[in-house]
Amino acid sequence: MKKNIFLIAIIALGFIIRFYRLGEAPAGLYLDEAAQGYNAYSILRTGKDEFGKLFPVVFRSFADFKTPVYIYLIVSLIPIFGFTPFTVRLPSFIFSVLTLPLVYFLIKYLLPRKKIATPLALLTVLLLAISPWHILFGRTAFETNIAFFFLLLAVYLFYLALKKPALLIPSATIFVIAFSAYHAERIIVPLLLLLLFLHHRRQIFSATHRSFTLLGLGIGIFLSLPTLSVMASPGFLARATTLNIFTGNPSGYLAWYHGSTGALVNASWYLRVKEFASLYFSYLSPRNLFYLGDYNPRTAFPDLAPFFTWQFPFYLFGLYRLVKDKLLKEFRFFTLSLLLTSPIPAAMTRDPFSTIRALPLVLPLTIIIAYGLIRSYQLIRPALARMLASIGFVMIIIYSLFNLASSAFVLSEHLNAKNWNYGWRQVVEVLDRLDPKLPVVVDNARGEIYSEILFFTQFSPTRYQEENFEVPLDQYYLNLNRNLTKKIGRINVRGIDWKPDLAKEQYLVGDYLAISRQQIEDNHMVLIEEIDYPDGSPAFRIVKTNPSYN
Amino acid sequence: MKYLTTIVIFLSLSLWPLSLIISNAYRDIPRDFANYFRQSILSPDQQAPLIINTKRSLYSNDFLGRFFNNKITFIWGRFKANFFALIDPNNYFFGFHPREIVRENLNLDKFPFISVIFLLYGLYRLNLMKQGRGFLLLFFILVCLLSLANFDKVDFILYPVLAVFMVHGIGQMRTEKPKLFITTAFLLIIFSIPQYLRAFVNLHP
Secondary structure, eight states: HHHHHHHHHHHHHHHHHHHHTTSSSSSSOOHHHHHHHHHHHHHHHBBOTOOBBBBBBEEEETEEEEEHHHHHHHHHHHHHHSSSHHHHHHHHHHHHHHHHHHHHHHHHSSSSTTTTTTHHHHHHHHHHHHHHHHHHHHSSSSSHHHHHHHHHHHHHHHHHHHSSGGHHHHHHHHHHHHHHHHHHHHHHHHHHHHHHHTHHHHHHTSTTHHHHHHHHHHHHHHHHHHHHHHHHHHHHHHHHHHBBBSSSSSSTTTOOOOOOTTHTTTTTTHHHHHHHHHHHHTTTTIIIIIOOOSSSSSSSEEEOOOOOOGGHHHHHHHHHHHHHHHGHHHHHHHHHHHHTHHHHHHHHHOOSSSSTTGGGGGGHEEEEEEEHHHHHHHHHHHHHHHHHHHHHHHHHHHHHHHHIIIIIIHHHHHHHHHGTTHHHHHHHHHHHOOOSSOEEEOOOTTTTTTHHHHHHHHOHHHHHHHHHHSOOGGGGTTOOOOOOOEEEEEEESOOOHHHHTTTTOEEEEEEEESSSSHHHHHHHHHHEEEOOTSSSEEEEEEEEEOOGGG | OOHHHHHHHHHHHHHHHHHHTTTTTGHHHHHHHTTTTBTTTTTTTHHHHHHHHHTTOOOOHHHHHHHHSSSHHHHHHHHHHHHHHOOOOHHHSSSSTTOOOOGGGSSSSOOOOOGGHHHHEEEEEEEETTHHHHHHHHHHHHHHHTTTTTTTTTGGGGGGHHHHHHHHHHHHHHOOOOHHHHHHHHHHHHHHHHHHHHTTTSOOO
């Protein structure tokens, strides 16, 4: 009973942290979020995405392809919650919160009848509930969070299936959902499955399980076919090709060196293996986990690493104890398997440390820290010292919550608004008040912002599909040609062409670089409105041209 | 096996001193030691008050603004930057991240990267090492001291401690996991060829 109250309280805490100002913080809506939201809206209204493709397997989006699960989840939520940033981020929130009890039950299952099972499960859930890494992806529309939930659910069902073989079928189905939900899972899922199969080969191929295993495999492969069928297409591989470390000159290649030992000094096999190993270790490095964090301002809170600094000693101790304590059996196997497989997809890309691609790593690391905390607590013998340690722990959790709030709701709002494409809602609100007969040109020289306009104007998907063309639908997955000019009713999204654009009476919208104060003055334009970022710096300027002067 | 062990130890431990000698960086070590605390984490920074005050101004609650943004948090941030760099395996085995240029010395490959396996095995078998905990404690004390200032080049002081762990790992692996030892040794020899050759090439012409 007591443990249930603790679990509910922790989940409630996780719920509140993730729900507070959901849709408002981070301020703004990133263009990928806007694109996902609008494509979901388009599917809901027409059954087709913005390019007119009927129920795509993967979604064409800018020069990239988005995985489908998140978008189809938004489709189901729009009729209930409306077409707002809140709804776009809601699937992340829901699955982030659902991950908390799932982790509890998974750890309890992996540690049956162990004295530490309940405290360890509760502590892990608590640390995950307040984890900056997990919270960030629970408040923003990133597919990785959904994939992570389905990955854990599939693993949990796999373990349950060891006793109830029929559960291998839903486990296989959910593994396929995880596989389709995010790019990193396309590597993690097969690797983890392979490890689970090897570890439990006797049981899953025993007489009681064999038929379910084969059926599950068959269903899994069948359900994966749509995703597998487009995986070899240039469109699908486009992003992987540009990001991976195995194309182009490897890091450390000395182009200027032409000495007699050049073949060895610039040996590709050496440089690539080293780069991969370096990236792999960087995902386990305390420097990245407890200090630097992700360099991308959208996937990190300001001044806050993926884990709190105070957790560092427990990470080291927990890792040491986990490797040493052989009695932990399945718990140890699962934690180490996830720990060692999760960084692989991320380590194959050029970014030094990407929390988005390595999200499944958050669980084994949190488990390790929780285990380190519990083993440290067990070393304390005197009752008074234990009491003081408990009080200290509660205080440090409170401090961590304040630190999180400070970073996520104060600093991030002011320092990261630009990175979250803040200001487009305000731009659309201003445009709605202006003369509807005049055309509008929105400058897209520094970003593909048409999705923002589509999202905030809630533009008719049918009309958008009719008025815009990028590639023939039979080349949807193959042809990566782009059409950067978009027509959204009276709004044209394209680069401003000053001479002809000034000769026509219309509104121009651009950032502070596209439309400077000097340009406004020199060309006798009328400044309609300047929209500022929360830190007071100018984000966008909306002006009206004055053809009589040009 | 004995010769192989000698080769493994030699290859694992020679790279850092060799790199310092070839790059002439060893000459800077005594000077850097002498100037060590001049570049301390306590030294004044003209930008610091500006950064602190800008952040403080964002809070609606003045106490919270001051609590999370003050001189102590600023200095603590500098300490953490040094501390976590010094305990980062990438610092010693990969010259940090391959595309990250930090400082000249930090981008040295200090040990062949395959040798990280021996270091990890040595730490895994720390309980079998005489004075193992003492060495670990010594490592962290030295790291804390070095974190008080710019540790560039001075961090060579950690070389003996890391070498002890690595030699312990090599010895233990050879005894307990001979097949793994031979495989790792083979990989070390293969990958050391380009890695050592690169030590002789001026990487920044």
